Amino acid sequence: MIVKYTPEDPADGDAREWTFNSKRVRASACVIIEKQWGGGDFDEWRDAVLKGETHARRVLLWHLLKLENPTFRFGDTPDFMYDELTVDADAAELREMRAQVSTLQLGPGKTEDDRARLLAAIDAEIAEKSGAEVEDPKAS
Numbered sequence: 001m002i003v004k005y006t007p008e009d010p011a012d013g014d015a016r017e018w019t020f021n022s023k024r025v026r027a028s029a030c031v032i033i034e035k036q037w038g039g040g041d042f043d044e045w046r047d048a049v050l051k052g053e054t055h056a057r058r059v060l061l062w063h064l065l066k067l068e069n070p071t072f073r074f075g076d077t078p079d080f081m082y083d084e085l086t087v088d089a090d091a092a093e094l095r096e097m098r099a100q101v102s103t104l105q106l107g108p109g110k111t112e113d114d115r116a117r118l119l120a121a122i123d124a125e126i127a128e129k130s131g132a133e134v135e136d137p138k139a140s
Contacts, residue, residue, distance in 0.1 A: 001049070002088045005061060005080065012078040018064050019090070022046045033063055036074055049087055057085055091129040098122045 001022065006015045022042075025033070030042040037045045037059045048056035062077040089097065101118055 001093065002090055003060065003064060004086045005078075005084060006086075007078060007080060007084050012080065012084075016064075020060070020064065029063065033059055036062065050089060050093075052087075054082065057087060060087065061085055089125075091126050094122055094126045094129065098126070 001020045003018045003020050004016070005013070007013055025042075033045055034040070034042055037048070037056055039045065039048060039053075039056065045056055045059065049060050058077055058080075059074075061080070062072070062074050065077065066072040098119060101115065101122065104115075106112070106115065
């Protein structure tokens with residue numbers, strides 16, 4: 001994930017950017033994140049962050065700031081405006097999402113055309129992030 005924090009108020013700190021790899025978090029930190037979030041397991045938290053769930057993103061900002069300052073408390077996490085903290089999936093995460101979408105069972109009312117549109121959107125984002133064309137898996 002590419003995490004950008006750009007506070008308008010200088011009292012809330014300086015603009016920052018992190019690359020966060022959720023697979024490279026120690027188990028002890030995962031447990032603390034799960035407890036602080038309170039909404040489920042670590043994978044569910046990561047998905048909530050990517051979906052834009054505000055409390056999940058606040059926990060992420062706290063975790064990143066705590067990595068730099070181990071005594072940083074959750075209550076000290078800046079009360080950011082929603083648009084001051086952005087989280088984007090990187091190309092590797094998008095490739096994982098694409099693989100999941102291509103094998104998911106379609107829900108009620110969903111068609112293969114819906115899946116194809118979603119896959120095309122993911123492919124476009126992968127191409128944008130990686131700067132390369134994404135090979136069409138149907139072409140091989």
